[in-house]
Amino acid sequence: MARVLIRGGRVIDPAVERDERADVLIEDGRIAAVDASIDARDAEMVDASGCWVTPGFIDLHAHLREPGQEYKEDIASGGSAGAAGGFTSICCMANTDPVNDDPSVTEYILDRARNESPVKILPVAAATKGLKGEIMTEMAALVEAGAVAFSDDGRTIMDSDMQRRVLEYSKMVGRPISVHAEDLSLVRDGVVNEGPVSTKLGLPGNPAAAETINVSRDVHLAEITGGHLHVGHVSTGGAVALIREARARGIHVTGEVTPHHLTLTDAETMGYDTNTKMAPPLRGPADVEACIVGLADGTLDAIATDHAPHAVHEKEVEFTEAPPGVLGLETALPVVLQLVRDGRLTPMQLIAALTFRPAKVFQLETGRLTRGAPADVAIFDPERRWTYDTTKGYSKSRNSPWNGKEMIGRVVTTLVDGEVVFHVDRGVLHP
Amino acid sequence: MRISHELIERAEAPEALYLVGIPNGGVPLARQIARNLAEIADLEVPVGVLDTTLYRDDLVSSGARPKLRRTEMPSAVDGHVVVLVDDVASTGRTIRAAMDALMDFGRPSAVQVVALVDRGHRELPIKIDYVGKNIATGRTDLVKLRVSGETDAETMEMVLLRGEGGTSA
Amino acid sequence: MMGRGLLGIEDLDRDDIELILDTAQHMKEVGEREVKKVPTLRGRTIINLFFESSTRTRTSFEIAGKRLSADVVNFSPSSSSLSKSESILDTAKTLDAMDPDAVVVRHQVAGVPKRIADVLDAPVINAGDGAHEHPTQALLDLMTVVENKGRVDGLTVTIVGDIAHSRVARSNVYAFTKMGAEVRVAGPPTMMPVEVESLGVKAFTSLREALDGADVVMALRIQRERLSGSMLPSVREYNATFGIDRAKMRFAKDDAIVMHPGPVNRGVELSHDLTDDRPSVILDQVRNGVAMRMAVLYLLAGRKRSRNEEAS
Numbered sequence: 001m002a003r004v005l006i007r008g009g010r011v012i013d014p015a016v017e018r019d020e021r022a023d024v025l026i027e028d029g030r031i032a033a034v035d036a037s038i039d040a041r042d043a044e045m046v047d048a049s050g051c052w053v054t055p056g057f058i059d060l061h062a063h064l065r066e067p068g069q070e071y072k073e074d075i076a077s078g079g080s081a082g083a084a085g086g087f088t089s090i091c092c093m094a095n096t097d098p099v100n101d102d103p104s105v106t107e108y109i110l111d112r113a114r115n116e117s118p119v120k121i122l123p124v125a126a127a128t129k130g131l132k133g134e135i136m137t138e139m140a141a142l143v144e145a146g147a148v149a150f151s152d153d154g155r156t157i158m159d160s161d162m163q164r165r166v167l168e169y170s171k172m173v174g175r176p177i178s179v180h181a182e183d184l185s186l187v188r189d190g191v192v193n194e195g196p197v198s199t200k201l202g203l204p205g206n207p208a209a210a211e212t213i214n215v216s217r218d219v220h221l222a223e224i225t226g227g228h229l230h231v232g233h234v235s236t237g238g239a240v241a242l243i244r245e246a247r248a249r250g251i252h253v254t255g256e257v258t259p260h261h262l263t264l265t266d267a268e269t270m271g272y273d274t275n276t277k278m279a280p281p282l283r284g285p286a287d288v289e290a291c292i293v294g295l296a297d298g299t300l301d302a303i304a305t306d307h308a309p310h311a312v313h314e315k316e317v318e319f320t321e322a323p324p325g326v327l328g329l330e331t332a333l334p335v336v337l338q339l340v341r342d343g344r345l346t347p348m349q350l351i352a353a354l355t356f357r358p359a360k361v362f363q364l365e366t367g368r369l370t371r372g373a374p375a376d377v378a379i380f381d382p383e384r385r386w387t388y389d390t391t392k393g394y395s396k397s398r399n400s401p402w403n404g405k406e407m408i409g410r411v412v413t414t415l416v417d418g419e420v421v422f423h424v425d426r427g428v429l430h431p
Numbered sequence: 432m433r434i435s436h437e438l439i440e441r442a443e444a445p446e447a448l449y450l451v452g453i454p455n456g457g458v459p460l461a462r463q464i465a466r467n468l469a470e471i472a473d474l475e476v477p478v479g480v481l482d483t484t485l486y487r488d489d490l491v492s493s494g495a496r497p498k499l500r501r502t503e504m505p506s507a508v509d510g511h512v513v514v515l516v517d518d519v520a521s522t523g524r525t526i527r528a529a530m531d532a533l534m535d536f537g538r539p540s541a542v543q544v545v546a547l548v549d550r551g552h553r554e555l556p557i558k559i560d561y562v563g564k565n566i567a568t569g570r571t572d573l574v575k576l577r578v579s580g581e582t583d584a585e586t587m588e589m590v591l592l593r594g595e596g597g598t599s600a
Numbered sequence: 601m602m603g604r605g606l607l608g609i610e611d612l613d614r615d616d617i618e619l620i621l622d623t624a625q626h627m628k629e630v631g632e633r634e635v636k637k638v639p640t641l642r643g644r645t646i647i648n649l650f651f652e653s654s655t656r657t658r659t660s661f662e663i664a665g666k667r668l669s670a671d672v673v674n675f676s677p678s679s680s681s682l683s684k685s686e687s688i689l690d691t692a693k694t695l696d697a698m699d700p701d702a703v704v705v706r707h708q709v710a711g712v713p714k715r716i717a718d719v720l721d722a723p724v725i726n727a728g729d730g731a732h733e734h735p736t737q738a739l740l741d742l743m744t745v746v747e748n749k750g751r752v753d754g755l756t757v758t759i760v761g762d763i764a765h766s767r768v769a770r771s772n773v774y775a776f777t778k779m780g781a782e783v784r785v786a787g788p789p790t791m792m793p794v795e796v797e798s799l800g801v802k803a804f805t806s807l808r809e810a811l812d813g814a815d816v817v818m819a820l821r822i823q824r825e826r827l828s829g830s831m832l833p834s835v836r837e838y839n840a841t842f843g844i845d846r847a848k849m850r851f852a853k854d855d856a857i858v859m860h861p862g863p864v865n866r867g868v869e870l871s872h873d874l875t876d877d878r879p880s881v882i883l884d885q886v887r888n889g890v891a892m893r894m895a896v897l898y899l900l901a902g903r904k905r906s907r908n909e910e911a912s
């Protein structure tokens with residue numbers, strides 16, 4: 001098989017704390033060598049000068065909508081959006097139609113991914129049948145079929161005993177339970193963060209306590225069960241503090257935060273743009289700050305996009321009626337690079353949160369550039385300016401708060417198993 | 432003063448007169464004429480104020496709307512000879528608007544018009560019954576009337592600024 | 601500054617409010633004439649787009665438009681996007697294609713008039729959106745206070761009731777504070793929005809303290825469905841703690857006036873005898889409603905988006 005040599009980039013590999021100018025040699029789809037200067041004249045050359053060369057990004061949380069809602073997104077379009085954003089592995093949530101609560105659905109997704117997606121698709125299966133919080137899914141069979149984690153994301157398992165049993169049972173298969181932590185009885189009809197902004201807008205508020213109460217419950221359940229709790233899309237300082245304290249006590253808790261919860265506040269909703277409606281909602285500045293600190297100090301493991309495509313007609317409705325969620329795969333990198341430019345995260349911390357650390361959370365062998373690892377690589381120019389236009393993106397949907405905004409930092413090349421699947425000038429190259 | 436005399440002389444029934452000033456310039460003039468009539472003929476003539484803004488035909492599509500002014504009609508106009516009083520008459524559009532407005536207040540037996548200055552450029556078939564002074568102006572000239580207080584409207588100053596603006600008054 | 605439309609009092613400055621009040625005063629004079637109609641908006645079309653039914657407000661706008669000789673068309677689509685095939689923005693764009701000179705929008709969800717204004721060429725007048733704003737109500741309330749008190753500057757205005765769910769409260773908070781009054785809000789804590797002080801008011805849970813020295817007492821309508829449940833234990837308790845009657849009015853200034861945006865739940869927000877007579881000025885509010893809406897239509901109808909102006 002052909003050899004590929006990535007030359008002249010700044011290689012950042014959190015697995016070995018490497019941050020230096022180096023060449024990367026790929027053989028047979030795996031990393032063969034990383035060194036200051038590699039001579040491989042027979043290899044296909046990929047010029048990375050002026051770019052950072054990092055492991056391909058791993059998204060622990062995305063909604064690809066297939067099967068069932070292909071008008072919003074499908075595995076091909078979502079996978080392409082991922083490739084364009086530097087993501088080489090996308091964990092797709094179970095709230096499809098039918099729900100991914102059965103091995104046949106998991107297999108279907110993986111089968112579609114093999115044929116349609118330029119990047120790796122890793123299904124997250126439902127924790128309970130039909131996301132109803134009543135009957136546990138067949139976790140052993142789902143893992144056998146290829147599920148990497150379990151989640152009822154989009155819904156919260158409100159019954160505490162059910163949540164406890166799910167965490168307990170998952171230990172048998174050694175996979176995490178990723179939770180959407182919102183106390184729905186407290187959320188009620190809340191659609192924006194409860195605070196001065198909800199008061200001004202006159203829209204029902206969703207209080208931060210709805211998240212912290214649920215995270216608190218789940219942390220205690222993780223403690224008594226010994227299960228691996230992964231907290232999805234953390235948005236509040238309270239949740240960050242609970243996770244920090246739980247980890248200090250040795251409880252198996254990990255957490256992720258989205259690019260929007262790291263960079264946008266609830267002030268974005270002042271114009272009633274439904275593309276600023278998320279669940280959990282955008283929070284106030286203190287919560288955003290706490291999430292950044294939590295990511296920097298290691299309390300939170302991963303930046304996950306919560307990529308949630310919705311069709312234009314679904315978003316062009318009353319704020320209260322619009323489905324929550326925004327696109328994330330194509331904008332995640334430039335959005336979070338701002339944290340590096342602002343000195344809030346080191347390049348190593350940022351890349352770790354996109355690659356090595358999420359890989360550890362879901363026990364993946366990717367997310368590293370060490371010899372023998374799958375050659376999933378993102379090559380990007382951190383200074384390149386471009387304007388994000390949803391009509392020119394790969395996603396089928398348009399719901400982004402960054403539409404029309406100038407972005408700094410752009411993926412130039414994405415490789416999966418040593419093959420170029422995206423190049424900024426050539427677009428997505430299908431397998 | 433001359434206009435006041437003419438009004439008395441030409442009126443068939445001076446006691447039926449009803450003066451209506453068109454803001455802003457016409458209002459002090461109407462009051463002055465009323466005082467003159469009281470002095471000359473011992474006549475108590477009602478004086479009304481009629482803003483024509485809501486009757487204008489040039490409400491433009493964009494930009495700010497003209498500020499409204501006071502309208503105050505002290506008694507019914509029915510059966511009266513209403514004398515509309517304006518400071519400067521020109522296109523006739525303001526008089527047209529004032530007549531429309533007036534009709535909404537009742538049915539005067541006759542309507543007449545007084546203008547201190549008539550600068551021509553009529554765009555509507557409207558006749559000024561009593562004119563203080565005719566001035567030949569260009570369309571873009573600006574006529575400024577400076578009336579020294581309400582006490583004596585006839586000691587006014589007239590300034591003709593050639594070609595400085597649109598038709599005013 | 602006032603833009604092409606009127607979405608909320610929050611967007612207005614003091615000069616705008618004064619111009620509107622002044623204009624409304626002149627419009628009120630028109631309404632007192634025998635012929636209550638002027639030809640100002642002849643040939644212009646105003647659409648009352650009421651997703652949420654409100655006979656009072658719609659009628660008020662309708663009379664206002666007709667007194668200005670505009671053609672007024674009422675359009676009341678089914679309320680939610682979910683219950684019909686057409687989205688609110690599609691409805692709005694359809695109407696815009698009919699080339700109206702103003703669209704008056706009422707919707708039970710906050711922000712809808714703003715979203716509609718973003719896509720329309722015609723100016724949009726907010727006739728109440730969810731718990732957000734109801735600007736013409738606040739303006740007519742200001743007008744009523746000016747008429748009764750001669751000024752707004754320096755007055756103490758106490759708004760009582762379900763502040764959290766009230767668009768009237770928000771618009772009046774902005775209106776009265778912008779015009780120099782001290783605004784207090786009072787109500788059960790369950791009906792007080794989070795961090796309400798961020799709106800520039802003082803919040804009270806004691807009606808007595810809130811009324812102390814008040815010049816204007818404004819009671820808000822309580823929605824029946826909120827009268828018992830997780831917001832309030834019972835009508836009786838609400839009336840006992842926040843219902844306004846003559847005895848409680850003694851805490852306010854001697855010459856304090858009582859207002860209510862209507863319709864009044866008699867015996868709940870206001871005692872029966874307080875609803876009809878002085879110090880109540882509720883009927884003045886209704887009368888001023890038409891004049892105020894005439895003023896707003898006069899100032900805004902036909903001020904369409906110019907071609908070089910970008911849609912936001």
